[in-house]
Amino acid sequence: MTGIITTGTGGYERLEYLDRLPVPEPGPEEVLVKVLAAGVNNTEMNTRLGWYSATIDVGTNSHSEVTSDDFEGIKDGGWHNKTPFPLIQGTDCCGQVVRVGLLANPELLRKRVLVRPCVAVIDDKGGPKSCWMGSDFNGSFAQFVVIPQTEVFPISSEWTDEELGVIPCAYGTAENMCIRANVKSGDTVLIPGGSGGVATAAIKLCKLRGATVISITNESKRDYVAEMGADIVYEGRYGGSGWKSMAADVQNNVNVVIDNVGGEGFLDLINCLKADGSYVCSGAINGPVVSLDLRTMYLRDLKLIGTTTWEKSVFPNLISYIQQGFVVPPRVTVFPLNKIAEAQKLFMAKEYVGKLALIPPPTTIF
Amino acid sequence: MTGIITTGTGGYERLEYLDRLPVPEPGPEEVLVKVLAAGVNNTEMNTRLGWYSATIDVGTNSHSEVTSDDFEGIKDGGWHNKTPFPLIQGTDCCGQVVRVGLLANPELLRKRVLVRPCVAVIDDKGGPKSCWMGSDFNGSFAQFVVIPQTEVFPISSEWTDEELGVIPCAYGTAENMCIRANVKSGDTVLIPGGSGGVATAAIKLCKLRGATVISITNESKRDYVAEMGADIVYEGRYGGSGWKSMAADVQNNVNVVIDNVGGEGFLDLINCLKADGSYVCSGAINGPVVSLDLRTMYLRDLKLIGTTTWEKSVFPNLISYIQQGFVVPPRVTVFPLNKIAEAQKLFMAKEYVGKLALIPPPTTIF
CATH class of the missing domain: 3.40.50.720 (NAD(P)-binding Rossmann-like Domain)
Structure with missing residues (x-):
């Protein structure tokens, strides 16, 4: 498949657009989601920049013109101390379930879904109670992503893929x-x-x-x-x-x-x-x-x-607000996935209003 | 009656021991309490020193050797911006109800009580939801204190007056x-x-x-x-x-x-x-x-x-813990009320362990 591999902490040159990546295999209780649209958020840039490191005390806004050299040696720049580079980032995903694991619910197949990126984890040692798609494991800046079946939420709405695809992280x-x-x-x-x-x-x-x-x-x-x-x-x-x-x-x-x-x-x-x-x-x-x-x-x-870890009611609430028409769709500008650096630069310039979405190239694999 | 008037922001010289103070009159829903013992707390010194002022950024511990001159011009040194000096301080009180207001419950008369110093107030303008005995209105460093009947809690316990008298503020x-x-x-x-x-x-x-x-x-x-x-x-x-x-x-x-x-x-x-x-x-x-x-x-x-304003359950809980024997009495050293400066100096030296209580002179007024 095609996707963006973030190779390590640093600037835009860390984003590599690759085809011939293996399509990931869903585990027994996981599903494979074809990515239809993926929003662009601060967190993807923060993670690439290693901004979560305690050694950094300036705002994200100061980082618009940095290179990898500025981040040499940062070991704790991710959510859980260290981001597992090389990594496919991408926290937002509107997609379609195209395969289900052996023990996963087959009714999810072919459904258009929003993916909940905040995955609950049990940690008795005092660590965070969640891990995040696109930060702790591979995310949506690719044609496909694997996710536990509990994190996909079928949605029935007239909103476009890109309107839905910018919802999860921000909303x-x-x-x-x-x-x-x-x-x-x-x-x-x-x-x-x-x-x-x-x-x-x-x-x-x-x-x-x-x-x-x-x-x-x-x-x-x-x-x-x-x-x-x-x-x-x-x-x-x-x-x-x-x-x-x-x-x-x-x-x-x-x-x-x-x-x-x-x-x-x-x-x-x-x-x-x-x-x-x-x-x-x-x-x-x-x-x-x-x-x-x-x-x-x-x-x-x-x-x-x-606040980082989401309350259980967060995602069901959002699905309900959208399906019942309680919120209007956001304003979205679309970029093809290979233009991710342009999209992130536009985002960081903070002049644009509204959301940005990345669309992976079409695929006939599923 | 006899009591300590704190005349203004400053050092120990602001504490004046006076007799011939008028015994206060309880309003219709208030009671008059004869003070049996009154604990010594940080807050009385903080208030006298004007430490709550935003212009002060050092710890209370730095204030052990200050005089009034150091506090010239502090206008916001109290809980609610300005402390209403001259004031009888004293946040802790174990006492006996000796008079009840016209509309107050006559069954409170003669009861030994603990006084809740945190009095709920309704403030729609965003201000604190409580005012405090000894900080916002006259307190227990005197032979008598007037308090709304809702703030006196009869207690039946074998604890001494001084053991009870150091409980309210700290506990x-x-x-x-x-x-x-x-x-x-x-x-x-x-x-x-x-x-x-x-x-x-x-x-x-x-x-x-x-x-x-x-x-x-x-x-x-x-x-x-x-x-x-x-x-x-x-x-x-x-x-x-x-x-x-x-x-x-x-x-x-x-x-x-x-x-x-x-x-x-x-x-x-x-x-x-x-x-x-x-x-x-x-x-x-x-x-x-x-x-x-x-x-x-x-x-x-x-x-x-x-946390400053107490939840409603706080004081009923304390009374219950004491009456049921769930907590043992604190260690208390007693000073006569006119030795307040010695008691506060001992407190501030932070060498003593346990609590300090002030006992007003005996009175036969009631």
Whole structure:
């Protein structure tokens, strides 16, 4: 089959487009999925760049022009310390089940499915309770991917493959954050960096719950973020006048902050919370190491919630929202799989709004 | 009546021992309590010192030799921005109800009670959901104190007044932390600074729940902390070899950290948590401003929980534990109320183990 092999930690030159890769064999309780569309996310670049290493303290945004040399010697750059390179990345997948393992449910065959990339694992030694498709084992940047049958969810929807194919990572992460922070009707939720994939999804999923959403984004993306459903949109970034207005207006006034930005603005975000409020995060593109005043946290009964492993209800919820028409399809631009570097560069430039999907070349193997 | 008036932010010279203070009048739903014993806690010193001000970034421990001059101009040094000096402090109280307001329950009269210092308030503007006796309104460092009838809990126990009088603040805070962090049977809990009032209480309350407790304290207090119930006790403080052993042994291995220490050791404490673990704090005597790596928090699904306002079940639980004999009385040394500065100095020297209680002079007013 054809796919992208990420050969190691480093820049775009680590992405090798290869044909003649072996089609993987599903184990007894696994299925083989033909990839119809695969979304592009921050996490694929973070993993390739080794950004999860504790030796790195700058934001993902600083990495747009790096080469392999910058990452020599990083040993703990992946989710579970070390990413198993060479690896087929790809966390998002809309696909079709084309083979089922000996003990897997044959009714899955031929079904169009969304793949849940967050696979629960039992770890008694204190490690993470999940592993991830595309980070811990081969993912969807190829014509085929093997996955446990428990992780494929048949979906019946008029959405296109690429509209579905950008959903799992961003919407799953956002839904999980909403669940963990218990976002509910009547809440006011602050979502900085509102044009990002997870942030956009979070705006929609908070609105779905009946919350009021406040966001902030660059001037050029303001209309997009409002269109996504944010009730109030400030313009600018940390340090600018729009950010300062937001910090002043919203101080002490929101129930939940849903953040993937982190960095220097963290303190202002915490100060926006009401007593008893929750800050929930699943990323930190502007810088992971922040300064925290424990007094603010305890005197105001705040909760800071880190989220990676998804709650069980996350994926069934998403399937249900889509099938019932509770969310509208995202805006998607499509690239052929061999143009992955172009797609990732466009993504990293942070000028484009909406999602990007990669489409593998057609195959007649199945 | 006789009592201690704290005249403003500053050192021990701010504590004025006065007689001829008016006995306060209970409102319709309040009661007048004769103070039998009042514990000494960090919070009374923090409040007098204005340590809750965001302009202060050192630990409480740095304040043992300060004078009023060091605190000139601090406007936000209290729980709710500004402490209403002149104030009678005192967060702990074992007392006897000697008068009831017009609409208060007359059956409370003559009862020996513990006073719940954390009074729930309704705040729609995002502020704290509680106010505190001794910080936001007059407390127990006097012969009498007025309190809403909902905050007095009759107790039937053979414990002495001083044993009961040191319970509310430390044990209430610890019980609240156990509840908020959901400490349960089979958990491993790390409690640094194990000889402190809240930490000692937390050790007992975690053991009561069936958890395994790991602690660390100075060599001289090791036996005391073990006697309190800690299963494993390391010796030393942050930076020393005992701390390093603990950080290495326990890394990635505890379900909950119950912390009132903060400071430079914070990072090690976070790294001791298993994935899905909780760090809960209600103080930061070694320094409130810490560095947090958001990646650690989100990749490991950690929760950081700040606690001040008590859950409703906290105080009924404590009364029940004492009445049923589930906890043994704390070790208490008694000072007359006019020796408050000596008691606080002994407390701040951090050499003494156990609790300190102040006893007001006898009165025949009621």
